[in-house]
Amino acid sequence: MVGGMFAPPRWAALLATPLVTLGVAIGPADAAAAHPSTSPAATRAALDPALVAGRGATVAFAEQEAEHAVTTGVVLSPGRTAYTLAAEASGRSAVQLDPGEYVEFTLPRATNAITVRYSIPDAPDGGGITAPLSVGTPGGTRTMTLTSQYSWLYNQYPFTNDPRAGLLHPDWWITECGCVPAATTPVPEIAKPFRPMHFYDEQRLLLGRTYRAGEKIRLTARQVTTTIDLLDSELAGAPKIDLGAVNVLLFGADPTGRRDAAPAFERAIAYAKKVHRAVYLPPGTFQVNRHIVVDDVTITGAGNWYTKVKGHEVALDTPDPDGSVHTGVGFYGKAGGSRNVHLADFAIEGDVRERIDTDQVNAIGGAMSDSTISGLHLRHTKVGLWFDGPMSNTSITGNVIVDQIADGLNFHTGVTGSLARNNFIRNTGDDGLAMWAEKTTNRGNTFDRNTIQTPTLANGIAIYGGTDNTVSRNLIADPIREGSGIHAGSRFGAEPFAGHLWITDNTTVRAGTYELNWNIGLGAIWFYALDKSIDADFRVTGDHFLDSTYNAIMLVSDWPVKDQYSINGVHFKDVRVDGTGTSVVSARAAGGATFENVDARNVGAVGVNNCGSFHFTPSGSEFTLGDFGGNDGGWLGPYVPNVITCDDRPAVVPPPAPSSW
Structure with missing residues (x-):
């Protein structure tokens, strides 16, 4: 339970354990110093844009990863295991904020509109909650209303909103137990909630004025643990008018x-x-x-x-x-x-x-x-x-x-x-x-x-x-x-x-x-x-x-x-x-x-x-x-041409981050 809301048991350690870097425990008080923003520059798909030049959509916004911003919260250790907040985040990491903690972005260019990609907990019985997020700017603080009503799916395809549900298909093979539960005696107990997923959602906000490159946007959690994945910032043009239509x-x-x-x-x-x-x-x-x-x-x-x-x-x-x-x-x-x-x-x-x-x-x-x-x-x-x-x-x-x-x-x-x-x-x-x-x-x-x-x-x-x-x-x-x-x-x-x-x-x-x-x-x-x-x-x-x-x-x-x-x-x-x-x-x-x-x-x-x-x-x-x-x-x-080198499940060696060829 986080702030009276539901959080998966398998995440309990993640939510409670401080980030560890080079063998040194880093708690929330140290996180801002440990993870400063080195540059206001934006990334694309959490990469240096030079690595993906000429590929992907040309968009109006600049995308910045929360894990590279200044924060008093905890940066989630990068991970790719499904059913975790880190795995579903852009770049496979995000920042988790308890109420009162913040993540602060330096704008890379003039901005009057933002999009926040975030996750907040589900309701204990499913169906989602709403919670405020403070958006601090040089011009003052505004409130963005977050919701998890469109997040948090569980179980087997086509999924359910109910974290308490038993298997939707008890006759399907389950990797977690290596079995078909309906054909297994005794029937294994499947941990609930089973396979939580689809944690993130987005919210957009017009800021009411334009802020310059180099100015700050600070996002502060207020009522519940809030995970911030990224901030998109853009300069939205004036409304279009068509008098002839x-x-x-x-x-x-x-x-x-x-x-x-x-x-x-x-x-x-x-x-x-x-x-x-x-x-x-x-x-x-x-x-x-x-x-x-x-x-x-x-x-x-x-x-x-x-x-x-x-x-x-x-x-x-x-x-x-x-x-x-x-x-x-x-x-x-x-x-x-x-x-x-x-x-x-x-x-x-x-x-x-x-x-x-x-x-x-x-x-x-x-x-x-x-x-x-x-x-x-x-x-x-x-x-x-x-x-x-x-x-x-x-x-x-x-x-x-x-x-x-x-x-x-x-x-x-x-x-x-x-x-x-x-x-x-x-x-x-x-x-x-x-x-x-x-x-x-x-x-x-x-x-x-x-x-x-x-x-x-x-x-x-x-x-x-x-x-x-x-x-x-x-x-x-x-x-x-x-x-x-x-x-x-x-x-x-x-x-x-x-x-x-x-x-x-x-x-x-x-x-x-x-x-x-x-x-x-x-x-x-x-x-x-x-x-x-x-x-x-x-x-x-x-x-x-x-x-x-x-x-x-x-x-x-x-x-x-x-x-x-x-x-x-x-x-x-x-x-x-x-x-x-x-x-x-x-x-x-x-x-x-x-x-x-x-x-x-x-x-x-x-x-x-x-x-x-x-x-x-x-x-x-x-x-x-x-x-x-x-x-x-x-x-x-x-x-070549057809040497047998079959290793059914080879050990995984995580590669270094991509770099210029």
């Missing part, structure tokens, strides 16, 4: 958020379509508790700091035909698909606190062809943007997508010729960006120059089947569990991979997670043949894999199908691997891959961990590695 206020929309604005929105949209004008959402908070269906319309706001469309999640009297049992705020394409939809410059904030996969409670949904979505800020919905094709030629650019229960964005089923570029995604409960070619292939789509941080489940970027798709110039950091940085998988009933998949000039950092079901570590990039073989033209070119927890590259098939499916046609060229806990390549499938100019350093174990399909034949592994030359670091040469 159809203003929703003229149709009765309430900008105070007290009355339902959905009917006024719909009247304004209908009128705007008649007169061929855009719809304007002025500054304010507009309550919308259901889907707004959009087709052949442009809707713009005053900017996502100023215009907020916010709604409650509403239980339906009877389930919809698609299986939804709730509705909520969202802009959706019409049945059969919409076209020429343009949404820009406002925020959508939902009220989704549990994951129900059949619910359509996404910020953007349906199908929208020949459309653009830009400048939105999306949070607290199930998925930021979930598109069910067929649809084509849609661009999703310059959006911020945070604090989702499931994916950030998913191109699902028959999406073609579409683009997601320059989006910032943080704290998703499933894949940050995904293309899922279920039933109908996805073709010719691109994920380019996006930043994905701290997905609490699954992958930063995942491609499930499809044809001629591209993943380029993205930055992916700190995946937490059951997934990794970049993933290509023949799974979830996806159509086969065909044509090419180009994975070009991306960077992952601190990727490669522990896979619960297999009890092994995943690669920062991993290829998985589960439903069928992978034999399309896969080219991984110019990618950088930094500080990988386990191996940098994994090619794997599940044990029951390892003799049915293989992985072929994967080509690695001009790749840099800087730091692995185990190997550069882990092969746990039949097939083969080629390597050219793949340079590696700070490798924790052997360069190649080649198990093939585990038959250990006299002729070598069933997985072949082709050396196309220029592979520096000595990691590949001794192991």
Whole structure:
């Protein structure tokens, strides 16, 4: 119990033990001296920006890690073990404050708006609490209201808000006891709360004036233990005004958020379509508790700091035909698909606190062809943007997508010729960006120059089947569990991979997670043949894999199908691997891959961990590695073409921090 609230028992020691550095115990009174800010400069994904130049989204804000700021609290020791506050933090560390303690940031540039990523305890019975945080500035002190109502999930997929719940699936394998509880006598006692996760949330605040670079922002906990992960600071522009558009206020929309604005929105949209004008959402908070269906319309706001469309999640009297049992705020394409939809410059904030996969409670949904979505800020919905094709030629650019229960964005089923570029995604409960070619292939789509941080489940970027798709110039950091940085998988009933998949000039950092079901570590990039073989033209070119927890590259098939499916046609060229806990390549499938100019350093174990399909034949592994030359670091040469070097669970040697190549 912390301040009368719930904290997981397994964290009790962490919460009570002082930080230890070089054998010297450092308590809260010493923390400020021990962890001063050496520079007001911001980082990107907790790295020197020079290490990731040209990759990831260009954003309006500067991101600063709390563990590098001045604090009277305790800096959490870095860690990557799932279900801990450190593991879910950006850079795998944060600052924990008891009431009265603070963390102070030096602004790197002029600022009038901040975002705080934080965690506060859950209520004892789940459901979350609220607590104040003091925001001290040279102009005075303001109060930011924090909440854990959208945090703290527990148990097995699809998770629960109840920390006291027993296993949701007692017939599933449990790594913690190495058993299937329902088939085990005596049935093991599973510690509760079981697998707490999704601890962090974000809150934004306009400061009311502009502060100069070098001035201080001090965050002080007031009522409960408060963990601060980072501060984003930015100079928000003035509200945008569109006098030529159809203003929703003229149709009765309430900008105070007290009355339902959905009917006024719909009247304004209908009128705007008649007169061929855009719809304007002025500054304010507009309550919308259901889907707004959009087709052949442009809707713009005053900017996502100023215009907020916010709604409650509403239980339906009877389930919809698609299986939804709730509705909520969202802009959706019409049945059969919409076209020429343009949404820009406002925020959508939902009220989704549990994951129900059949619910359509996404910020953007349906199908929208020949459309653009830009400048939105999306949070607290199930998925930021979930598109069910067929649809084509849609661009999703310059959006911020945070604090989702499931994916950030998913191109699902028959999406073609579409683009997601320059989006910032943080704290998703499933894949940050995904293309899922279920039933109908996805073709010719691109994920380019996006930043994905701290997905609490699954992958930063995942491609499930499809044809001629591209993943380029993205930055992916700190995946937490059951997934990794970049993933290509023949799974979830996806159509086969065909044509090419180009994975070009991306960077992952601190990727490669522990896979619960297999009890092994995943690669920062991993290829998985589960439903069928992978034999399309896969080219991984110019990618950088930094500080990988386990191996940098994994090619794997599940044990029951390892003799049915293989992985072929994967080509690695001009790749840099800087730091692995185990190997550069882990092969746990039949097939083969080629390597050219793949340079590696700070490798924790052997360069190649080649198990093939585990038959250990006299002729070598069933997985072949082709050396196309220029592979520096000595990691590949001794192991080609198919030397068996199988160590099922090699010891992990944490690598040093990444540095300039």
